[in-house]
Amino acid sequence: MSKAILQIDGNNFYASCEQLIDPSIKGKGLVVLSNNDGCIIARSSEARKMGIPMGQPYFKLKNKLTQLNIKVRSSNYELYGDISNRLMQLLRNNCEELEIYSIDEAFGTIKRPKDKCLYQWGKDLRALVYQNIGIPIAIGIGETKVLSKISNHLAKRIQNNSGIFDIGIIRNKDPYLNLIKVDKVWGIGKRMSIWLKSKGVTNALELRDMSNDQIKEKYGVVGLRIQNELKGKLCIPIKEKSSDRKEICVSRSLSYPIDSLEELSQVIIKYVLIASAKLRKYNQSSSAITVFTNTNTHSKDFFKSEATEKLSFPTSNSKIMIDKSLSLTKEIFKPYKKFIKAGVILHKLQSNKYKQNLIFDKQDIQEDLYLQRLDNIIDNINSRNGIDTIGWGSSIIEKEWRPRRKKLSSIKTTNIENIPTIYAN
Amino acid sequence: MDSKSSHSSLNEDSSTILIPLVTETISAGFPSPAEDYIELGIDLNKYLIKNPISTFFLRVSGSSMNNAGIYNNDLLIIDRSINPKSGHIVVALLDGEFTLKRLIKKQDNYYLRADKENYPAINIYEYIDIQIWGVAIYSIHELKKTKA
Numbered sequence: 001m002s003k004a005i006l007q008i009d010g011n012n013f014y015a016s017c018e019q020l021i022d023p024s025i026k027g028k029g030l031v032v033l034s035n036n037d038g039c040i041i042a043r044s045s046e047a048r049k050m051g052i053p054m055g056q057p058y059f060k061l062k063n064k065l066t067q068l069n070i071k072v073r074s075s076n077y078e079l080y081g082d083i084s085n086r087l088m089q090l091l092r093n094n095c096e097e098l099e100i101y102s103i104d105e106a107f108g109t110i111k112r113p114k115d116k117c118l119y120q121w122g123k124d125l126r127a128l129v130y131q132n133i134g135i136p137i138a139i140g141i142g143e144t145k146v147l148s149k150i151s152n153h154l155a156k157r158i159q160n161n162s163g164i165f166d167i168g169i170i171r172n173k174d175p176y177l178n179l180i181k182v183d184k185v186w187g188i189g190k191r192m193s194i195w196l197k198s199k200g201v202t203n204a205l206e207l208r209d210m211s212n213d214q215i216k217e218k219y220g221v222v223g224l225r226i227q228n229e230l231k232g233k234l235c236i237p238i239k240e241k242s243s244d245r246k247e248i249c250v251s252r253s254l255s256y257p258i259d260s261l262e263e264l265s266q267v268i269i270k271y272v273l274i275a276s277a278k279l280r281k282y283n284q285s286s287s288a289i290t291v292f293t294n295t296n297t298h299s300k301d302f303f304k305s306e307a308t309e310k311l312s313f314p315t316s317n318s319k320i321m322i323d324k325s326l327s328l329t330k331e332i333f334k335p336y337k338k339f340i341k342a343g344v345i346l347h348k349l350q351s352n353k354y355k356q357n358l359i360f361d362k363q364d365i366q367e368d369l370y371l372q373r374l375d376n377i378i379d380n381i382n383s384r385n386g387i388d389t390i391g392w393g394s395s396i397i398e399k400e401w402r403p404r405r406k407k408l409s410s411i412k413t414t415n416i417e418n419i420p421t422i423y424a425n
Numbered sequence: 426m427d428s429k430s431s432h433s434s435l436n437e438d439s440s441t442i443l444i445p446l447v448t449e450t451i452s453a454g455f456p457s458p459a460e461d462y463i464e465l466g467i468d469l470n471k472y473l474i475k476n477p478i479s480t481f482f483l484r485v486s487g488s489s490m491n492n493a494g495i496y497n498n499d500l501l502i503i504d505r506s507i508n509p510k511s512g513h514i515v516v517a518l519l520d521g522e523f524t525l526k527r528l529i530k531k532q533d534n535y536y537l538r539a540d541k542e543n544y545p546a547i548n549i550y551e552y553i554d555i556q557i558w559g560v561a562i563y564s565i566h567e568l569k570k571t572k573a
Contacts, residue, residue: 023558024521086478132479132506134558413481422501422516424487424525424539 004118004168005234006108007140007148008091010084011156011163013104014042016135017083018073021411021420029070033058036253037074037406074408080104082414086133094125099238107145107238115169122164141166145236146229149186150177150204177205177230187226187236192219204230248286250275251343257295261333264293264342268329269322271344273391276318277379279346283353285314286346289321291328293342307331314350317371318378321346322392473563479506481559483516483523490514490525492540495564501525503559511535518556519547525561 010016014032019025029050032042040056047070052061058072065072084103092098095108112118122139129137140152147167154176155165167173183193185204195218201207208230215223225235250271258264268291279286287310294304307328311320325344381390412418474480485499493514495501501516509515511530516523517537526537529546536546549555 023518023523026518026521027554090478132476134505416482416500419482419484419500420523421486422483422523422525424485424489424495 001111001113002143003109003234004112004141004166005143005145005148005238006095006110006122007142007145007152008106008108008137009152010087010104011136011138012042012044012048013084013135014075014080015044015047017080018076018409019044020083020134021079021413022409025071025073029065029068030073031065031070032073032075033407034075036255038253041075072407074406076409076412078412078414079409082412083133083135087129087135087137090129090132091125094128097238097240099240107148109238112168117169118166119164122166123162126163136163138163139165142168143232144229144234145238146186146226147173147232150180150184153180153184174205177208178203180204182207185226185230187222192223246349247345247347248275248278248349249343249345250278251292251341253341254339257338257340258342259336259338261330264333264339265326265329267342268293268325268344269392271342272321272325273318275344275346276316276321276375277382279316279349280375280379284349284351285316286321286349287311287314288347289324289328290345290347291325291332291343292345293332293339295337296340303334303337305332305334308347313368314348315368316352316375317368318375318392319371473502474504475562476504476506479559480504485525485564487525489539489541489544490527493527494566495525495561496566498567500565501561502563502565504562505559507560507562509557509560514561516558516561518554518558519552520554523558528557 015030018030018032019027025044027046028044029047029052030044031040031047031052033039034041037058040052040054040058040061043052043054050068050070052065052068052070080103087104088098088100088106091106091108095110097109099107101107110118110121118141122141126137126139129135138152138155140148140150140155141164142148142151151165151167154167155163157179158165167176170176180203182188182196182201182203183190185207188196188207196202196207196210199210199214201210208227210227212224212227215227228235252271254267258267272289276286288308289311290306290308292304292306295302309324309328311324315321378390411420470477481503483501483503485495485501486497488497495514503516507513509528511528513528515526515528515537517526517528518524519537524537526539526547529536529538535549537549538544538546
């Protein structure tokens with residue numbers, strides 16, 4: 001028995017979720033838009049076949065979408081989150097280890113009986129997921145994370161949409177690695193792929209076979225690890241606990257340009273509240289905060305600014321962070337600029353399990369405990385009654401600048417008021 | 426708040442309501458032995474939902490399934506993990522619409538039938554685009570007061 005690494009993801013995940021609960025768009029051209037209905041962030045396979053590109057601004061393609069009768073939906077994150085939770089639980093029940101990598105993607109492990117192909121196992125899992133949750137998945141199987149990711153690409157490309165590929169039992173992987181462009185190899189960033197291409201390395205096979213001195217010199221252990229994983233040597237382990245995130249970033253495009261300090265402050269506070277609630281959910285604290293904003297990147301007088309400051313001790317408290325971010329917002333603000341994007345980053349996250357309280361004086365601890373209780377109460381109310389039920393006075397936001405979601409399907413699987421209707425006429 | 430429970434709607438979080446089940450009669454005057462058993466409770470979630478991962482809710486509109494005890498505006502609980510068999514009430518996808526019918530097998534043919542007279546049964550094999558979305562397991566019906 002050896003250990004096989006799995007890489008599993010939902011096909012066109014957002015589009016598949018929409019199609020699951022709204023049968024009228026099943027099997028049809030469909031695109032899902034980003035926050036504020038800005039860009040196309042997901043396409044059904046039908047829309048993909050009709051040549052609709054990813055990441056394009058919606059307004060540019062609006063006419064084409066109408067012509068092709070492609071349906072449009074705003075992103076419905078409540079729905080995607082619920083389906084994702086179901087998917088991950090089902091995968092966890094069927095794999096030995098599971099690392100949730102993103103909303104629609106996970107790495108897992110499973111024992112491989114001696115030299116046995118896991119194709120049938122994957123096929124059964126795929127059918128199980130489709131029956132229970134109603135979304136299609138692709139499964140890549142290999143000896144390492146990098147190879148399983150390649151396997152997943154192959155599953156989508158050459159296996160006639162069966163959605164499963166097991167590169168782990170293939171002795172001579174050369175012809176398959178030859179098919180994978182180097183920038184599609186997991187862990188190879190944009191800059192690294194440019195460098196590799198300048199060295200004549202264009203695909204996964206060439207990357208595996210290039211001199212390891214060269215890659216080590218330029219990219220150190222990180223580059224070497226990717227190369228070794230391509231050779232089938234497991235270097236990047238499965239991480240079951242995803243709580244070791246290092247930072248949280250909340251940023252959005254604004255639905256209209258902002259040019260007053262007061263409004264910018266309110267937006268920033270709003271994002272601070274989202275970020276700090278997230279922090280508390282994962283039982284972490286942050287010890288530094290950054291706020292940033294910018295004007296339109298395409299405008300002639302493009303302007304951006306950011307400011308960072310350390311917090312006096314690690315915390316997850318909304319009030320402390322609001323105070324800090326207000327002074328930072330004053331620093332980044334510049335009159336007569338029209339800001340269209342803003343955001344907040346919380347850095348140096350640490351688990352509260354390892355928080356050292358003793359070095360702070362008692363006064364601080366008392367206040368911190370009081371504020372923690374306050375946060376808990378607010379979080380509880382908001383989780384029970386919906387985000388924004390209760391907030392801080394300084395974060396009162398005019399409705400207009402909430403993200404635009406004009407094309408939102410009102411249907412969700414998480415709220416009794418919004419569940420789909422079935423007609424029995 | 427328990428930080429772990431908040432990010433999954435599937436976890437048994439604070440929305441679970443336990444109704445204590447006490448079988449002993451309670452006597453006044455001295456401590457009831459029943460108190461020791463108060464943690465035994467009926468959790469409707471556990472009773473109605475066998476498999477949270479594959480359970481979805483739908484709201485019923487229409488009266489064609491009244492004879493099956495499913496009424497307009499009922500809350501329908503669907504479990505996708507169940508393999509549909511003859512006799513099950515199923516949510517089917519027909520021409521891009523959810524439809525609620527009873528699945529019936531007759532001489533090797535499968536039919537979808539409304540529980541109402543004068544409704545023709547649909548022969549599954551005559552449709553290309555047909556899919557069973559899930560099997561309905563419970564319908565929750567609100568009882569309304571009528572004028573006495």
